[in-house]
Amino acid sequence: MNFIVLTIFPELFKAFWENGIMRRAIENKTIRAQALNIRDHAKGRHHVTDDRPFGGGCGMVFKPEPLAGAVKQAKQTSPCAPVIVLSPQGRPFDQDTAMALAAEDDLILVCGRYEGIDERFCEQFADIEISIGDYVLTGGELPAMVVMDSVTRLIPGTLGNEDSAAQDSFSESRLDHAHYTRPALFEERTVPGVLMSGHHEMIAQWRMADSLMRTLVKRPDLLAGSSLSDKEIQLLDKWRFEIERIIKQQRLRGTNPSSGG
Numbered sequence: 001m002n003f004i005v006l007t008i009f010p011e012l013f014k015a016f017w018e019n020g021i022m023r024r025a026i027e028n029k030t031i032r033a034q035a036l037n038i039r040d041h042a043k044g045r046h047h048v049t050d051d052r053p054f055g056g057g058c059g060m061v062f063k064p065e066p067l068a069g070a071v072k073q074a075k076q077t078s079p080c081a082p083v084i085v086l087s088p089q090g091r092p093f094d095q096d097t098a099m100a101l102a103a104e105d106d107l108i109l110v111c112g113r114y115e116g117i118d119e120r121f122c123e124q125f126a127d128i129e130i131s132i133g134d135y136v137l138t139g140g141e142l143p144a145m146v147v148m149d150s151v152t153r154l155i156p157g158t159l160g161n162e163d164s165a166a167q168d169s170f171s172e173s174r175l176d177h178a179h180y181t182r183p184a185l186f187e188e189r190t191v192p193g194v195l196m197s198g199h200h201e202m203i204a205q206w207r208m209a210d211s212l213m214r215t216l217v218k219r220p221d222l223l224a225g226s227s228l229s230d231k232e233i234q235l236l237d238k239w240r241f242e243i244e245r246i247i248k249q250q251r252l253r254g255t256n257p258s259s260g261g
């Protein structure tokens with residue numbers, strides 16, 4: 001995978017690419033990454049990349065020509081790369097999109113600034129607009145890092161343990177199970193015994209159940225949109241029975257103050 005980031009702040013990416021998994025992926029040649037300075041394509045002595053908005057109003061607008069120049073430079077080495085414009089108005093970024101992008105050979109990521117980018121640039125050059133969430137940042141650099149990070153860890157050979165990405169949250173529409181490490185006792189809290197039993201099948205079953213329970217409690221929307229295995233349906237049925245039994249007992253005891261009993 002070859003990431004080409006178009007930005008007016010290329011130095012922001014230095015620490016990102018020089019540490020952790022990104023650094024290892026670059027050293028292993030699993031990915032390549034470079035930042036092109038959009039300002040290099042801005043005309044005039046001061047290489048100005050923004051201008052006042054037509055129609056008036058506050059803020060400045062990213063000029064289209066320097067962005068177009070930077071995309072054309074990127075396309076010289078990566079002619080088939082999709083151009084991703086980071087924008088709060090884009091398609092919400094999720095694990096499925098990360099997986100689809102991980103299958104590409106090259107990606108061009110365009111980081112906006114100011115009040116946004118001249119619309120004609122987006123019409124002409126953007127293949128996808130991506131948003132990392134319903135909030136507004138000052139620039140597209142952090143969103144570009146989010147995209148690169150999540151895509152990189154899905155590329156085979158990037159993570160130490162090949163299974164880790166497959167077990168992560170949102171793979172198969174489930175949240176990841178809980179994780180524990182040494183010490184076995186921390187602030188009087190223990191680790192579920194089964195995880196220290198050495199019984200691989202029971203551990204796998206516990207993890208599957210914990211993953212299902214977390215998804216049910218924290219993100220039921222994920223379950224609603226996915227198909228459940230027979231084992232998962234059995235577990236949900238068992239839990240439903242247990243929950244109904246507890247509610248019934250409470251009602252019979254009349255201990256719930258809000259029940260009016």
Ligand code: SAM
Nearest residue numbers: 086087088112115131132136137138139140143
């Ligand atoms: N005026 C624009 C709007 O309300 O849609 C916001 C512009 S924002 C201040 C400047 C740049 O930050 C955008 O062009 C985009 O590249 C980036 N950005 C801000 N929030 C983002 C988000 N949630 N996802 C992706 N990019 C974002």
